[in-house]
Structures are given as structure tokens and as C-alpha cells.
Amino acid sequence: MAFGDLIFVFVFLPVCLLLYILTPGKFSNVLLLIFSLLFFAWGTPEYLVLMLCSLAFNYAAGREISALRASGRRVLPNIVLITSVLADLALLGYWKYAGFLLETVNAVFGTSFAARELPLPVGLSFFTFSLISYLADIRRGKTEGAKDPLTFALFVTFFPKLASGPIVAYPEMEEQLAHHPFTWRQFGAGARCFLVGLSKKILLANTLADTFYTLSAVPPEELTAASAWLCALSYAFMLYFDFSGYSDMAVGLGRMFGFRLPKNFDYPYLSSSISEFWRRWHITLGAWFREYVYIPLGGSRVHPFRIFLNLMVVWLLTGLWHGAGSTFLIWGLYHGTLVVLEKLVLDNVLEKIPKPIRIAVTFLLVVVGWVFFFSQTPVEALTRLSRMFFFGGAADGAAAYYAFGALRPLLLGVLAALPLGARLGTELARRGQPWTLLSVFYFAALFLLCVAGMMNETYSASLYAQF
Amino acid sequence: MKSKLIALEALRWLAAALAVLFILFLLGSTPDPAIPFETVEQAAVSQFDLSDVQPGDTAMLRRLYGLSSTDYEGVLFYYPASNMGADELLVLKLADESQSAAVSEAISKRLETQRDSFDGYGAEQFALLTDHAAVEIRGVYVLFAVCENEQAVRESFLNAL
């Protein structure tokens, strides 16, 4: 089940909401947990067993680490931490990377091992990272963890954030888990956020996806520059609206139930450097890697060469997290290299360049990175890039056809990627009538268009739902 | 305090073991190849309505699936009795598990061809082929059933294994 499915918006959500409103406070967490587990089990109900095992395992680990730490032990909590983290990673590793690993082994040694393909559990990459941060935070003393297994289970499986949601650290949610009252005002703010996210996904991302999939089906060698750029740009905006839309929906849904989940995107295409890009794109992932990989490795307080190594490790892992394939690794290292250059070399130079140029160049670099991200092989990526930089001719008739279909969505996309829409909306909303009425009509129109879009039978789930 | 720690550690081990066992279970246990074909055949046919199908021979199997019946240990094959029907039943016992990839492909192709034939023309048949088509490959046993109650046929087949 995805947030953009009709069954989610019109069956799952209203039932959950109504029951939630009617449920007295002390049972509200149980209710949310039941619905979250149902959400997780939808489609692959057998994995519920696995989830329960993982919850039990990590809950026990958390309590152990907390108790051992409280009693002053040094080594033992580390052992529990490390073994638990390894176990969690093993689960992630098997599902996501076994295939890739065997492929590499086969390629190198000429063997032909085959891995059994099992469907991915919903939100595997996300909740694994949540669990790791949970255990690490307990070890560091930032929290004592959840006393109550139900609260812990809800923290891990909370359905707004389960599938592709922001990666939330336990300390951020701790208080909210204990106290998240329902108010119509919060609910409304959440509904608004949810609608914005849904619109991004259905109206923008899906439309751009049509263009992208048509264009990416053309063999890369046959592309002209115009088509190649259209392909890359439509992907860049499709991915942004798909993922940020999903994150908005997650935050909106959380808010409906009285939770404040962290935002995951902050107009990333307005970044004036790659480093800044990663503070605006998939914010919680960047924060996770900084907190639990980069800083433990020494962060920025070490010799520059160590910084370089630390950064490359982080980016290698970031690339790998996004997908099991060589193109993802290359993409990760590409970004890593750029960040290293910015940090260690270009720092002073960059400041002198005017901001609009920096934004444009950063955007260009990011789009080039996406070409690796969506290509199946490095060779394909390089072919596409060569075409983008005019090796195959500037434009042809086909490009005109694609451009006609892609221009308006891209323009809309560019506008929607700027903060002016949201700012305008907020300003108007604060001016009372008639703006309040108009904004309600606006959201009603968006809602209707979204329902129409969702009705399309071949609805495609969010790209990040595979993680 | 110590007993609490031991209890927690025990829970950790238990949960981990259960997870591993479950994963092994998911990867599927191979059914015993010594099960006689007749048993499996009987189980599948018992739930299948034979009124709209006719038995197929070697030639028809080759024609509709591209499969040679002599390659397999056991073949049970019914195809539509009328040219506009879509009910079909194929039960195979492979001689060797390596044949499963080719058989799986043949079944997929047959389904696709049938769907294309009825798409837009025969809504009933198309619905049958899309929503009521059961394909199961377990070890050396193969089932392909298209009929109104394909779930029952599937369950019966799996229970026999």
C-alpha cells in the first residue's frame, strides 16, 4: 500500500482517523500500532513475523544497553550494540545486497551463483537505519530508550514514516510518543501538508514520469542533446517531486495524529553548493550519516587526509544505501568528490562567485549525478552524458515531440520547486477572508485532480518505496 | 538486575533464531520428489470443472506451449473445448528441476498469447485469464490452471505436495 493508492486515502486513512479520534488517549498508541503493522503487512503479510522478530530483538538490545550503561559497564554495552547493529544490517544486507554481491562475485570469479529473489519488506532501509540510530543513541546516553515494548514498536513502524518517511531519531519522538493530542487545527495543518505532498506526487511526479519513461526507453545512442536533456531534467524533477511529495505526505500524516516529524526537503534545487544540497535533500539521511558514521569516524576534527577518507566512506555508503549497483556507487562517489573539493579546496573561491551562478552550476552538477543514478550501467550513463553534451547532434524532430509534451510539466515543476508558492500560500492564509475561502477552493481543486490521477489504474508507487 | 539482563539476552537470541528460521522457511522447502504423479494429478483435477475442456495430446502440448511431453515424468493437460473458451489445466512432474525455467517461460507465453487474443473481444475470457490464472512451480511439480475456482485448484495441488 502506498500513500497515493485510493485504498489508502479512502479506506485505510479515514478508518484509522475516525477510530483514533474516538479512542481514549491511553489506547491511541495501540491503535496506531495495529494500523501501522497492518500497513506494513499489506501485500506481504508473511513478513510480519520478521518484523515482530526484529522488534523483539532490538527492544531487548535497547533495554540491555540501557541497563548496562546505567550500571557503569563499558565494554559489554558496546558488544551488545555492535552485535545488534550487525544483525540489523545483515537483514538489510541479505535482502538488498545479496543479489548485487553475488553478481559481483560472479563477474570477478566467473561463477554462476544465483540468489533467490524475495520481495523487499516495506521500508527496510529506513527502519533499519532508525533502529541503528535508536541503539546508538541509547549507548551514547542521549536517551534511555523505550521502557514499553508497544511504544518502541510504534516508534519503529509508525506508518507515516515507515515506507519512505523521514528517518527519525528516537529522542525526537520520545516525548511525542507519550503525548500527542489530537486537535482539529493540527489535523488541518497536517491535511494541508498531505494534500500538497499528494499533489506533488500525483500531478507533477507522475506526469513527468511519463515523459521520463518514454525518453529513457529510447536507446541512448540515438538521443540528441535536446532529448537527452529533457530525459535528465524530467528525471531530476520527477525524483524531487516524488520523494519530497512522499515526505510531505509523511509529515502531514504525522501531524494529523499530533506528531511533528522532521522535514526532509528544503528546496534543494536552490542550493548554491553540493554541500548545501545535502543539507536540503533527504535531510534526515544526511543527518543520519553525519551523526552515526562521519562523526564517529572523526568528523572534521582530524587531519585533512582523514577528512577526505571519512567523507569518501560516507558517500560510498550513501550511494550504496540508495541502490545495489555500480551506478549508485559511482553516483555516491561523485557527490563525495565534489563535497571534498568544496570543503578542502574551493572554499574561499566559491564565496566570490555570485549566487545565481552557483545555484545554476550546482543544479547542473546534480543533474549530471542523476544521470548515473537512473542509468542501468556506467556505460549507459556515459553515453547519455555524451549525448547531453552534444556528441549526437543538437536536436531532431523527435526531440520536438517530446519537448511539446514535457515543457509545461517542467515549467510547472520549476515553479513548484521554488519556495514562492508556499510563502505566498502562508501569507495569504494569514490575511483572513477572502483568502481563506480561496485557499480552500485551491486545495479542493488539487484534491479533485489528485483523485483523478489516482484513478489511473497503472498507478506507480513512489520510487523510494523499494528501499 | 542480572536476571533481567539474562532474560533480555535470551529474548535477543530467540528473536534472532526465529528470524533465521523464518527466512529459511520463506526460501521454500522443496517438496518430496517421490510423491507419485497420480496423487498430484488427482488433487488438481478434483477441483477442476472438466465440462469446458478437452484432453490434449502431445501435438497440442507442443503447439500451445512448445513443450515436448516426453521430456517430463508426468503430464496432465486439458485445453478449451470450444475455440472461445479459456479454461485450461496443465499439471506436470518434471524429470529434473532444471526444466522449470523453460516451463515457466512457456506458461507465461501461453498466458500472454491467450490474453492478447481475448483483450477487447472477450471480456469474460480476459477476466478469467487475468484474475483467475494460477501458476505454481514447486520443485519438480508444476501447475497451470485457468478456471473460475483456480484458488481451490491451487490449494488442492499444494496440499498434495
Next chain:
Amino acid sequence: MEQPNRPRRETPARRESPPARQPSRTAAPRPLPNPREARKQARLRALQRQSTWTGVLFLAAVLTLSLLSLALPDRDFSPAENRRLKQFPSFSVSGLLGGSYFSDWTDYTAEQFAGRDHWITLELKFRQLLGAQEANGVLLCKDGYLMEPPVEPDESAVRKNRDAVNAFAARHPELSVSMAVVPTAAYILSDKLPGNVPVRDQHADITAFASRLQNVQFIDVSDALLARSAEPLYYKTDHHWTTLGARAAFEAMAPALGIDASGMQYETYTVSGNFEGTLAAKSGCRDVQDTIEIAVPETDVLFYRVNEGDPTRFATLYDDASLSGNDQYALFLGGNAARVDVTTTAETGRTLLLFKDSYANCLMQFLYPHFDRIILIDPRYYYSTADDLLLRESVTDVLFLYNANTFFEDRSLCEVLGP
């Protein structure tokens, strides 16, 4: 994006009245909340009101549509989509554990949603507003035409069919074997395609195929159709040719088939003005409706038609019931059947064995006066073989008639022709 969190600001400490020695610089002191603060509070309240309203209306809208969908009876069949719709999921433990119960529910909710067809139309309109020139693989062309792009030939299937045809012709040298692969609207009416759309050269595919035929007379009707491309040779909402298109092709094929049709006159009647064909269903675009015409030859030749498995003899090629059904094109011969026999009083001494797809259904109007018998075989549904058939029937001519898109993906012909 999430609205920024605006905490309630504390009212700032009241300013003391300014010292008397600076009377000109500052405004007179006010003991009440200053207007700025009041405005801020008002805006905050407005924002909160908007939030509350949005929330209430959102929930109301969701509940309304859900309850409406629940209340309205489930549809069994969707004429717009030309397919059966999912019914209320039946519970089974295996379905629950296997996950199919959940996907059934997902599909059921979507397919039985209130006003489904209207939502799909709205979606199409929105996409068109954004510049979409195709919908679900159907090209949205000028003058209200819908067209399917030419398919890429399935090389192995085409080769098998070609070899089978060649072998068949070689086995039966006494028969005169002809073949015609008719191009689709995307080639003939290409001026109506959206500008610059990259499509295959279907004619090149057809010629490439024809060049490898042996002992078979290939009839290329493309030129004849192109010459009349200003006329409505194809339906706007369906992938078939119109009666006019079939007639144009027939007039090109007649000489090759040894038919003298030069003197034949036809009475044309319009039998339908509200035909919405397969492409309308596939794309969701229902703005335009087609007219169906029939052409009745002015001839004394009588005939009767028999569908396989049904003893009824029909004295007409047309199935009127189809005009009130979902697929009005099934007017011609009642739709696709594995085998149809037409017996006439033509007394030409010729019997035609016609291997076909649905295009030939419309061509029958023009063919029947010239043959004593015509046996139509649709290999997709026919389980016997051609040689078997020839053992029992005496045939003089064989014709293969397909439209290019169907033919280039067909896998059934070689099975029927095979040894």
C-alpha cells in the same frame, strides 16, 4: 510544504513613556497592545482557521467519496474500459497469508470507486492541458483521431509465420495463395499524427516481410489507401478500418485475386452514429464518436453464414445486436470466431480459405459475391490445422489478410499452418 511553526509570541514588555527631554522623537506612549501585535495575532488566528477548515473539509470530502462508493452498487462490467471490474474480495486464509487478499482489496477499491469513468476523463483532460499527446499508449491525433503507434515486429514470431506461409504454399501448389498485410491509420493518415512524433515506418516493415515470401502473391494495398487518405478510411476511435477503407483496399486487391469487380455497385447505409471503439476505451478519450456504414453489393448473389459450433444459418453478414452492445464493430460477422463458413449462389467455382484477423470481417461485404464458398479462420482461436481442414474441404484460393499491428505480433498463424 509544511507551514512554518509560529509560536505564540509573548507580548513585549511595555515601553516606558519616554523621558520628557526628548518629546519630539518618540510617539506618545500607549498602554494597549500595539497594532502590529494585534495584526500578528489576527494573522495567526486566520492561519489557524484556515488549517481547521482545510482539515474539516478534507475529512468530509474523503468520507463523502468513500461512503458514496460504498453505497453505490458495484458494477460488473465497464463499457468505458471494455473489461470486467473486480468484485468484492472473497476471503480465504490462503489469500490472506499469500497477500492476494490485500491486492484484491486495493484493486476493488479503485475499480468500484464512485464516478470512476468521470475521474478518468478528468485526468485525461488535465494531462492534455499539460501538453500530453498520448494517453495509455494511444496517440491523440488531429481532428479527433486516436491512433495506435505502429508496433515493432516481433522478429522471431514474424519469421516463424513467414516460414509457415512459405511452407504451406509450397505444399499446396494447386492453390493460388495470396497475402495482404494492411497498414494501420498511423501510416496512411500520418498527416494527422501529432507533430514530429517518432513512429516506425510501418510500410518498410511490411515490404521487408513481403520480400521474403515465396510462392505467395503479396498484395500491397498501401498505395491505394494512400491515394485516398483524405477520406475516412479508418475509424477515429477504433483501430479498425471503415467500410470505405475496406472498399478501397478491396478495389486494389480485386485484380490480383482474379476478381472483376469493376461493375459492382454498392448501397451504403449508415447504421450507427455513436460508435466508441477500442482506442476510446484504451485511452479514456471519449470526446468523439464514429459513424459505421455498411456497403451492400447490388447483386443477385444470395448467401448464408454459419458460425462454427452453431447450426443457425444467418442470411446476413451483420449482427444487429452488436450495435447496442459494447463493441459495435462486432456488427461485422458478430465478432471474432474461430471459423465461419459463408456459402453463396455465386457459381464462380472458387472457394476461398481466408486466414484473418478482425479486419477481414469488414471486407466480407465485398468478397462474398465472387466466391461459391468462403471459409474464414481466425488462427488465434482455431485449434485444428490448415492441412486437416484441406483434407475435408476443397479449396481453390487461399488469402491471408491481416492488419500490420496484429500481424507483427501474431504467434498463432504458424501453429495453424504447421505440419
